[in-house]
Amino acid sequence: MKVLTSVSLLSIALLAGCQSTSSPEEQTIRSNLCTMGDGNGAEYTSEKFEQAVLDCGGYEIITDDMVVDQELMFSFSNGKKQRKMVLMEDGTGQYSMLDKGTVQNITWAFLDNGSIHLEFEDGAQWDWKLIAEEGNVWAVKSYYADKDGYRDIMTMVVTNKTAMMQ
Template identity: 65%
Template structure:
């Protein structure tokens, strides 16, 4: 009888530990995040970015209300490099590396094609395309590029609009 009780308790503990604390919206975005065309290096040009976006089925457009004054949280490397970004209505913003607390000023604009274009003080640029949206969670395909040709990437990520998430609760 003790063995059965121990196995039952162990099974319950394992199942409880495996349950995700993320919302159904976040789970849906994460499980369907299209990573086609993702990678880094000199070959990851704007043309490669366009192909990667189309390989994911195209994109939706960003609008001001989705971005201005919103706390956007995302990460790289499976959640190990968390970032926060807040964009202001004057075209400026703040980009913060949450693990170190380091921040930098950025500028941003919505381009005619619905891209979110970000520019950093060091000359690095980053274009975002909205691939999918579920509540406060977005699937985003991005293209980062600097002056060095090797400093380019196409990356898919889940972005959480923390401000909107708080208002949904």
């Protein structure tokens, strides 16, 4: 009986230690994340991106107070490729690949529809549309295209770390 009790207590302790460290807001966004239309390849056009956004219920407007001088964190490959982006009021910004230790200068602008257009020094372009928001955590559907023809539609969870500290 002692062994069974010890095993049960150990199991409970291990399960408690394996609980997610994400915030309730992040858990809500992740559990409702709409990835319809996501993928990559030549057939993933800006028109397919617009359709993917509509299939996910449309989008909300991103405002300057949400992004200007804010530390935006997100990742790719199940969290292995950590990214940080800071956008300045003058239309410039920095895109950091934390896993590689590199930083790229970018330019950015709001589009008339309330989404963000990013441009990298190598000519790659990336559009972001906000499809859901829970506090300082967002679901963003994005469309990336580089000069070599690589195209990607992807939904990602973005956390505004600056807003978390306020």
